[in-house]
Each structure stands twice: as C-alpha cells, then as structure tokens.
Amino acid sequence: MSGRFLLCLLCCFSASVFADLPDTIARIKPSIVGVGFYDKAASPRGQLFGTGFVIAPQLVATNAHVVNPSLLTGKRQFVVFIGTGRSPEVRTATVIKRDTRHDLAILKIAGSPLPALRLSTRLVREGERYSFTGFPIGAILGLYPATHQGIVASITPIATPANHARELTVQQLRQLKKPYDVYQFDATAYPGNSGSPVYHPETGEVIAIINKVFVKTSKESMLTDPSAITYAIPIQHLITLKQSL
Numbered sequence: 001m002s003g004r005f006l007l008c009l010l011c012c013f014s015a016s017v018f019a020d021l022p023d024t025i026a027r028i029k030p031s032i033v034g035v036g037f038y039d040k041a042a043s044p045r046g047q048l049f050g051t052g053f054v055i056a057p058q059l060v061a062t063n064a065h066v067v068n069p070s071l072l073t074g075k076r077q078f079v080v081f082i083g084t085g086r087s088p089e090v091r092t093a094t095v096i097k098r099d100t101r102h103d104l105a106i107l108k109i110a111g112s113p114l115p116a117l118r119l120s121t122r123l124v125r126e127g128e129r130y131s132f133t134g135f136p137i138g139a140i141l142g143l144y145p146a147t148h149q150g151i152v153a154s155i156t157p158i159a160t161p162a163n164h165a166r167e168l169t170v171q172q173l174r175q176l177k178k179p180y181d182v183y184q185f186d187a188t189a190y191p192g193n194s195g196s197p198v199y200h201p202e203t204g205e206v207i208a209i210i211n212k213v214f215v216k217t218s219k220e221s222m223l224t225d226p227s228a229i230t231y232a233i234p235i236q237h238l239i240t241l242k243q244s245l
Contacts, residue, residue: 020202021131025147028053028197028204031117032145034081034135035062035107035195038090041075046090048143050194051134052080053206055106057113060093061238062195063211064105067095080109086142097245102180102237103211106245117197119235119242120205124183126152132210132232134196136189149201150187150230158182158231182211182231189213189230198232208232 036048050066060080067078082089089111097106133147157179189196189210198208213230 021147021149024131024199024201024204025133028117028133028199029084029145031115032133032197033060033114034088034139034143035060035066035093036079036081037071037076038079038092039074039076046079046081048081048135048139048192050192051145051196051210052107053195053197054114054116055119055238055242056116058109058111059096059116059242060107060109061197061209061242062105062107063209064098064100064103065211066195067093067098067105067107078107080107081139081143082114084143084145088139088143097241099237099241102233102241104209104233104238104241106238106241117199118203118205119239120200120203120207121236121239122200122205122207124152124155124207124234126155128152129201130185130198130207131201132187132189132193132196132198134189134194134210135192138192148187148189150185152183153186153229154184155181156184180237182233183208185230185232186228187230188228193230207235209235209238 031054033052034048035050035052038046050062052060052062055061078093079090080093091109091111093107093109095105096108129151131147131149133145136146193210196210197206199206210232
C-alpha cells in the first residue's frame, strides 16, 4: 500500500512540474533576448551570437565569449534583439562588467525597462530537472526562443576535454590549475544557447547560465551530431558580478 501511495505522489509531482512549465515559459520569455552585433553597412545588418536575459530593468547577462571585443570589427556594435518574430526591436548594448574566468558579462541597454528574472540562491542537487530557454540555432527564421529540459547529471570541476595539451588555451590551462564547479546537464544545447538562463520549471528562478557544450567530433558537426552534454555556470558567480557594479 505504501509503495503504491509513494508512486502516486511521484506521478502527481511530475505532472505538476510539467503543467507549470508552459506558464513559466510564458512568464519569462519577455526577459529573454538575443545578443549579437549590428552594422548598418553590412548584409545582413544584424547577426545573433548567443542568448542573454534581463537581470535588472536595463541590465542583461550573457557569456563573456558572446561579447568578445574581437568580434567588433569595422563599424559593428553590440546589440540585443528584443521580442519575437522577424522584426525584433534592436537596442545598442554596452559591456559594463566582464568576468572571463567564469565566462560572464553584464550589458547595459537603453530604452524602456524590461522585466527581470529572479536569481536563485537555492541549493542545486544532482538529479534535479531544470529548463533553459534561448536561441539554439540563432535567428535564421526570426527571433523565436526555444525551451529545453534536462537533469543535473553531475556537479563537476570545470574542464575542457582535449586530445592534446597544445589544443588548450591559456585561459583553459589556468582553469585546470584552479578549477571551479559547474553543472553538467543531460541536455542538448547548441551554440546559440550560450548565455541562456537555466531556471526552475515551476518558479522561473535562474540557477545557472549555459556556457558550453561537449563536442563529440568537430564544431562543424555540433548541429547534426550533438553530444547531449551541456555545461552551465552556477548563478552565484553572476550574483557576485552584479553586486560589484
């Protein structure tokens, strides 16, 4: 009897989580933005590099590698793309804080305030299921955020697998000497998901930021042969960066 009762409770809990997710997605979507560059002399004028999310009325968080200064060639300027569809609103973005060690950046945007997501301080445990929303394949057909789910498969020191030591960058070598913990998700993400918020499916509270995926073969095969292993930076590092403003 007790076993059946427990199974019933688990089924009800699972159904409740999935029932809440559509409402949560609808609630957080206005806070999800595309991050890229704009050049009025180029064709196309705008290009999306990754995802960002609003953490204060005029502040957006994303990955530091999404807004790498080396991307600003010619007359390019960083922008965020707001809304959905083929004609999103474009706002100029300025990088005001950068943490390359944790691959985080905070952008300031002008214009009317946007709704901010809540950053969570709750303990994250292995086996818990979370959602993330972003622009996995960019904005080829327009700005349409997509949502995925996965469980925390492991809480592990950050590392970048490589076949040879010469493949590691200076930044990666530093991380190997003094690593910090990241969340490994059993979920498929793509390059455009960089900077996507990972959030609780019921509350929408952000617990991490997608920052990279494990590449099985080559970067060119990421879309056709994904590894389903995704890494995310714990949100505490973003909270610390925001507090330093």
